[in-house]
Amino acid sequence: xxxxxxxxxxxxxxxxxxxxxxxxxxxxxxxxxxxxxxxxxxxxxxxxxxxxxxxxxxxxxxxxxxxxxxxxxxxxxxxxxxxxxxxxxxxxxxxxxxxxxxxxxxxxxxxxxxxxxxxxxxxxxxxxxxxxxxxxxxxxxxxxxxxxxxxxxxxxxxxxxxxxxxxxxxxxxxxxxxxxxxxxxxxxxxxxxxxxxxxxxxxxxxxxxxxxxxxxxxxxxxxxxxxxxxxxxxxxxxxxxxxxxxxxxxxxxxxxxxxxxxxxxxxxxxxxxxxxxxxxxxxxxxxxxxxxxxxxxxxxxxxxxxxxxxxxxxxxxxxxxx
Amino acid sequence: xxxxxxxxxxxxxxxxxxxxxxxxxxxxxxxxxxxxxxxxxxxxxxxxxxxxxxxxxxxxxxxxxxxxxxxxxxxxxxxxxxxxxxxxxxxxxxxxxxxxxxxxxxxxxxxxxxxxxxxxxxxxxxxxxxxxxxxxxxxxxxxxxxxxxxxxxxxxxxxxxxxxxxxxxxxxxxxxxxxxxxxxxxxxxxxxxxxxxxxxxxxxxxxxxxxxxxxxxxxxxxxxxxxxxxxxxxxxxxxxxxxxxxxx
Ligand SMILES: Cc1cc2nc3c(=O)[nH]c(=O)nc-3n(C[C@H](O)[C@H](O)[C@H](O)COP(=O)(O)OP(=O)(O)OC[C@H]3O[C@@H](n4cnc5c(N)ncnc54)[C@H](O)[C@@H]3O)c2cc1C
Numbered sequence: 364x365x366x367x368x369x370x371x372x373x374x375x376x377x378x379x380x381x382x383x384x385x386x387x388x389x390x391x392x393x394x395x396x397x398x399x400x401x402x403x404x405x406x407x408x409x410x411x412x413x414x415x416x417x418x419x420x421x422x423x424x425x426x427x428x429x430x431x432x433x434x435x436x437x438x439x440x441x442x443x444x445x446x447x448x449x450x451x452x453x454x455x456x457x458x459x460x461x462x463x464x465x466x467x468x469x470x471x472x473x474x475x476x477x478x479x480x481x482x483x484x485x486x487x488x489x490x491x492x493x494x495x496x497x498x499x500x501x502x503x504x505x506x507x508x509x510x511x512x513x514x515x516x517x518x519x520x521x522x523x524x525x526x527x528x529x530x531x532x533x534x535x536x537x538x539x540x541x542x543x544x545x546x547x548x549x550x551x552x553x554x555x556x557x558x559x560x561x562x563x564x565x566x567x568x569x570x571x572x573x574x575x576x577x578x579x580x581x582x583x584x585x586x587x588x589x590x591x592x593x594x595x596x597x598x599x600x601x602x603x604x605x606x607x608x609x610x611x612x613x614x615x616x617x618x619x620x621x622x623x624x625x626x627x628x629x630x631x632x633x634x635x636x637x638x639x640x641x642x643x644x645x646x647x648x649x650x651x652x653x654x655x656x657x658x659x660x661x662x663x664x665x666x667x668x669x670x671x672x673x674x675x676x677x678x679x680x681x682x683x684x685x
Numbered sequence: 686x687x688x689x690x691x692x693x694x695x696x697x698x699x700x701x702x703x704x705x706x707x708x709x710x711x712x713x714x715x716x717x718x719x720x721x722x723x724x725x726x727x728x729x730x731x732x733x734x735x736x737x738x739x740x741x742x743x744x745x746x747x748x749x750x751x752x753x754x755x756x757x758x759x760x761x762x763x764x765x766x767x768x769x770x771x772x773x774x775x776x777x778x779x780x781x782x783x784x785x786x787x788x789x790x791x792x793x794x795x796x797x798x799x800x801x802x803x804x805x806x807x808x809x810x811x812x813x814x815x816x817x818x819x820x821x822x823x824x825x826x827x828x829x830x831x832x833x834x835x836x837x838x839x840x841x842x843x844x845x846x847x848x849x850x851x852x853x854x855x856x857x858x859x860x861x862x863x864x865x866x867x868x869x870x871x872x873x874x875x876x877x878x879x880x881x882x883x884x885x886x887x888x889x890x891x892x893x894x895x896x897x898x899x900x901x902x903x904x905x906x907x908x909x910x911x912x913x914x915x916x917x918x919x920x921x922x923x924x925x926x927x928x929x930x931x932x933x
Contacts, residue, residue: 431842433812433822443752462824462858465777465809469816475777477807490900495805499702502805508894544821548837548848558844564932588933598732605863609839612803613722618771621932622716632698638905642930644922645911653915655911660925666915673919677933679746 365400366392367449371457375407379522379561381457382415386523387482387515389454390418391558394486395451399527400536403442404428404436413529421446421534428538431459431548437466440621444471444510454514456558464514466647474506474582480519480639489657497612497677498638500560516639517616518563551606562591565640567610569595569633571626571647575603580667581625584674587681589650593617595627611636625666629654646670686740686853688731689791691760691784691798691810692750693721698803704902710803711902720755723799725903727859729869730829731797736829737778741765743791747783753885760880761872767883772890775898777809782893784810791855800825800858805899811858821851827862860872860908 367557368388381401388399403409405428409420413500421443428435440463442479444452452467453493455458468475478494480501488505494516534638553560559565566585578592585592592608599609610617612635622640629632629645629652637643638657645658648665655661662669696702697717705712715850720728734740737866745768756767770783787794801808814820821827827846828839832851839846841860849894857863874878903914914922 402818422868423848437816461808464814466816467813468778469781469813475809475813476897477809492903493805495902496696496702497698497803497806498711499904500704501903501905502899503903504897506897506899508896525765531870541819545823545851548844548850550847551841552845584898605689605840607845613866620797621926621930632898637696642932652911656912657908658911659930660922661911661913662916662919662922663913668920669916673922676897676919680927 364450365398365447366451366453366454367396367447367566368399368401368559369443369460369463370401370406370412371455371460372403372406372419377406377411378391378457380457380517382411383518383520383521384416384453384455384515385412385415386525388483389525391451391453392416392418400442400443400447404439408531409531410529413526416527417529418527419530419532421532423534423536425444425535425538428549431468432543432545432547433459433462434544435538436541437445437463437470438538439465439536441470443534443544446534450510452510452512452514456514456517458504460514464512465612468512471510471512472508473510473512474508475512476504476506477514478516479513480516482520484574488577494639497635498616499635516618518620518641557589557591559591559593559608559610559615559617564588564590564623565593565610565619566623566625567593567595567615567627568588568598568625569627570596577667578604580674584623584670586678587674595633614682624654625643625670628652629657643644686734686795687791687793688734688742688797689788689793690724690731690739690742690744690759690764691754691796692724692725692728692744692746692804693804694718694746694748694797695721695803702904707789708902709900715874718755720759723801723860725869726861726863727799727857728759728762728863730828730859732822732870733864734795734831735763735765735919740896742914743768743793744789745770745784747772747780747890748869751774756885757880758872760883760885761876762870763876765883767885767925768888769885770827770888770890773893778808778813779893781810781813781817785814786891788814790835794855795831795855795856795857797859800860807916808858811856815856818856821855822858823849823855824858826857826859827856829863891920
């Protein structure tokens with residue numbers, strides 16, 4: 364019966380979420396007394412998956428799948444699940460996987476739970492905990508179908524090594540023209556910096572920074588930490604920063620290990636997008652700023668004085684560490 | 686061109702989230718309901734199609750009679766007609782199945798849903814409709830134009846965006862960008878008056894399996910108070926982040 368995961372890769376390298384998904388799948392497989400199979404698309408060397416508990420890889424190599432196409436990829440995952448007789452199919456929560464997962468669920472006539480935040484609460488009946496109400500609550504969902512599809516929220520489980528012996532198998536699913544109803548015309552990626560989606564640390568700033576000319580210090584702090592930059596909604600509405608950086612309920616959710624908020628008041632709509640980040644640091648001149656209520660660490664003070672000093676100190680700390 | 690906009694009726698963003706009946710049900714007491722923000726962007730885009738390309742716009746919701754004010758608001762914003770499917774929206778698949786039936790029977794060219802709703806944040810419904818009907822599907826859509834039967838759209842992807850092309854009929858999972866917030870419409874008096882005379886059709890649900898059910902809700906554990914570090918002691922912050930939180 365096995366558990367199937369879709370291990371996402373980019374340019375021949377597995378994404379971190381794929382390793383998290385493998386770690387998670389191994390644990391679920393242990394509780395169900397089964398094994399983990401991964402399906403990969405044009406991933407190249409797949410041996411890394413053996414470190415995280417994957418027992419078997421179905422390798423799809425197909426030029427037609429060079430670019431991401433949701434319907435075709437969903438078809439690949441469906442056929443892999445059927446071939447393996449998988450009762451549990453696991454996907455991550457990248458934009459691509461979110462796009463895919465409901466198509467996969469319908470194709471497999473499977474009950475689907477998204478935004479899953481931990482191991483199943485129970486396997487019989489099958490119940491999982493999910494984020495709900497913009498991370499203001501959790502919902503325990505029971506899945507009643509024979510096949511179950513779950514999408515794991517990013518950074519909700521962690522990456523754990525668990526060595527296995529890996530079997531590799533070439534897999535050639537049938538993909539037809541009907542899978543390519545949507546064609547990618549062009550792709551625009553942000554400049555070489557870390558994107559919010561891949562980042563473990565996000566440095567975010569709000570209207571307290573007064574103007575776009577002051578973002579240099581935010582970027583410098585981010586670069587020392589290997590972090591992505593983000594912002595509050597008014598900042599992107601004012602055109603100080605691109606829309607893709609706006610975090611919150613109407614923007615992007617971030618579930619990072621560390622979220623640093625500078626000059627952001629902490630309105631409920633902003634917090635909704637960062638609640639699932641593990642550690643929150645707030646720097647704000649107003650001791651009454653609501654953000655301090657949800658923060659782990661806080662500094663009351665002027666960002667314009669603190670940020671350059673913090674950047675310099677972190678740089679020294681990093682050098683000393685390496 | 687016939688457009689269907691799927692409207693989810695959700696608690697206003699500032700609502701207090703509480704549960705009743707042994708944490709098995711959301712407490713609606715004192716909660717204000719609104720059009721799901723992602724759907725509101727889609728509705729405004731549909732109204733633009735109506736004004737600029739002569740489309741008709743139907744709005745649809747799966748829900749009980751209490752959701753009708755939300756549908757009336759969508760009519761006041763400019764939708765031509767509304768449909769309410771008279772059922773409790775129990776799970777994503779159930780909702781998608783009801784909507785797919787309406788789409789099949791109504792012959793819609795474009796179906797716009799929000800990429801996710803603010804209550805359960807499932808992000809399932811638009812993809813499931815597309816899966817059930819086999820229609821072309823564009824998720825996380827931030828722009829869409831239609832010429833004849835050709836569709837050009839922009840989608841958000843991790844770390845950037847992509848432009849895609851497809852053909853009608855199409856299912857859209859929309860979000861901010863498909864229109865900007867400053868372009869959202871507020872119903873005016875004339876809109877509110879005419880909304881009263883527009884058709885609001887009530888349909889009974891079709892059979893659909895219930896694949897998942899919400900059995901219980903939980904609130905996050907209360908957080909311990911923030912640790913304040915003096916602005917003159919940034920070394921202490923670095924120390925805490927490294928040794929206590931272990932994040933740097
Ligand atoms: C339906 C809806 C959806 C929304 N969605 C989102 C969303 O997704 N994301 C989002 O962010 N917002 C969202 N908002 C807006 C939200 O309500 C707030 O308006 C917004 O988050 C405020 O942004 P801000 O904190 O940057 O600005 P402000 O509220 O202006 O706060 C600026 C902060 O900077 C501090 N400050 C000023 N100078 C300094 C200094 N020198 N050093 C340090 N600190 C300083 C101030 O004390 C203040 O706390 C939404 C609103 C609505 C109604």
